Amino acid sequence: MFHLLNALRRKEAPVSANEVEPLKFRVRWMIRRDMPEVLEIEQAAFPISFRWSEDDFMHVLRRRTAIGMVAEECASERVAGFFIYESHAAAIELLTIAVGTEWRRCGAGRLMVERLKSKTTARRRSIRFDVNERNLAALKFFSALGFRAIATRRGVYDDCDDDAIAFRLTRDEMRFREYHQ
Numbered sequence: 720m721f722h723l724l725n726a727l728r729r730k731e732a733p734v735s736a737n738e739v740e741p742l743k744f745r746v747r748w749m750i751r752r753d754m755p756e757v758l759e760i761e762q763a764a765f766p767i768s769f770r771w772s773e774d775d776f777m778h779v780l781r782r783r784t785a786i787g788m789v790a791e792e793c794a795s796e797r798v799a800g801f802f803i804y805e806s807h808a809a810a811i812e813l814l815t816i817a818v819g820t821e822w823r824r825c826g827a828g829r830l831m832v833e834r835l836k837s838k839t840t841a842r843r844r845s846i847r848f849d850v851n852e853r854n855l856a857a858l859k860f861f862s863a864l865g866f867r868a869i870a871t872r873r874g875v876y877d878d879c880d881d882d883a884i885a886f887r888l889t890r891d892e893m894r895f896r897e898y899h900q
């Protein structure tokens with residue numbers, strides 16, 4: 720029996736280190752020291768009227784229900800992106816998400832949303848997020864990740880007349896996608 724098991728093990732082709740794609744980003748909690756890099760990404764990502772200042776970040780992160788996380792590039796340990804979310808009784812609300820311009824379309828945004836998905840529970844069943852109607856990249860990003868546009872919101876922005884598109888992703892929709900992918 721023992722020999723048989725060993726023989727079976729030997730048959731498995733070893734995975735060479737070169738065949739394994741090294742992890743590009745890791746997601747971890749945001750710490751105070753990240754703030755300069757976070758602000759730099761924020762500055763490049765949003766027009767001035769939508770931009771959060773350091774005080775805005777601190778104000779939001781002081782809320783008991785708000786959590787900030789960053790995607791760190793593994794090789795350089797630089798902050799490549801961040802997101803902040805708030806846990807409510809029945810849903811998770813994504814408050815903001817951004818990736819630094821040099822890391823866009825490399826999967827950092829997707830990885831952060833994957834982490835966010837893992838925060839849903841049987842009680843906290845969905846993730847919601849408002850996207851400015853003009854933000855084409857974000858509209859495509861959230862659609863690609865399975866979010867559904869469920870409503871148009873008027874008058875949500877102080878400084879412009881733009882509408883916001885309310886996106887939502889439920890646990891059932893996540894499961895359905897996983898099953899059919």
Ligand SMILES: CC(C)(COP(=O)(O)OP(=O)(O)OC[C@H]1O[C@@H](n2cnc3c(N)ncnc32)[C@H](O)[C@@H]1OP(=O)(O)O)[C@@H](O)C(=O)NCCC(=O)NCCS
Pocket residue numbers: 764765814815816817818819822823824825826827828829830850854855856857859860861863864
């Ligand atoms: C939206 C944003 C966070 C996406 O981050 P990202 O790391 O570039 O996204 P990913 O590489 O994980 O992309 C995942 C998928 O989303 C879609 N996508 C992302 N950006 C896209 C774009 N500019 N155009 C079309 N599709 C896009 C693609 O399907 C992509 O998969 P693919 O690259 O295999 O085709 C990033 O563009 C960003 O920071 N924008 C500025 C800030 C912002 O608008 N935040 C959201 C509103 S608060």
